[in-house]
Amino acid sequence: MAISNNNAIFVADTTTHGDVAIEYFTVTVKDSSANAVDIDGNTHANGIVDRMLQAIATRGTLKYYNVTTTNGVITVAVERSDSWANTGTGTPASPQTAAAANMQVYLRALGTVKSRASSTSTSEDSSIDVGGTTVAVVTNV
Numbered sequence: 001m002a003i004s005n006n007n008a009i010f011v012a013d014t015t016t017h018g019d020v021a022i023e024y025f026t027v028t029v030k031d032s033s034a035n036a037v038d039i040d041g042n043t044h045a046n047g048i049v050d051r052m053l054q055a056i057a058t059r060g061t062l063k064y065y066n067v068t069t070t071n072g073v074i075t076v077a078v079e080r081s082d083s084w085a086n087t088g089t090g091t092p093a094s095p096q097t098a099a100a101a102n103m104q105v106y107l108r109a110l111g112t113v114k115s116r117a118s119s120t121s122t123s124e125d126s127s128i129d130v131g132g133t134t135v136a137v138v139t140n141v
Helices: 048-056 097-109
Strands: 014-017 020-028 061-068 073-079 112-115 126-129 134-137
Touching: 020 048, 020 097, 048 061, 048 073, 048 097, 048 112, 097 134
Parallel strands: none
Antiparallel strands: 014 020, 020 073, 020 134, 061 073, 112 126
16 A cells, blocks of 8 residues: 655655665656646546556555646655666666666556546546656655
8 A cells, every 4th residue: 555645855766764775756647649637636546546556566566655636747656676677776876767767668558547537436437548658767856
């Protein structure tokens, strides 16, 4: 289960929480035309935010996330250094850009994502294009 942490301040792309390394990424949910998706009404269970977080969690454990709803930005902290990387080369001094690139390719490949349009929806009644989503390593928050 991910925990929203709206007041956190993190420095560098990787920190340690206990003995476990954590990497930070900024995910900007965009459609195939590179327009940021307004995710304001989709922060509920099975909404687009939930679907994006589920996709990110396929390769790493989400420790924290913060959603900026009107511009499509989700900042995530993923447990385990290099969970999205090809190799273990990321360090705080030299962020693992391959991890961000790999996550971006994966999220873009989702294409049009089925989700619930509102918290009262009883089915996946919304289709949201996420084909232009971008991912960057967070160096300072």
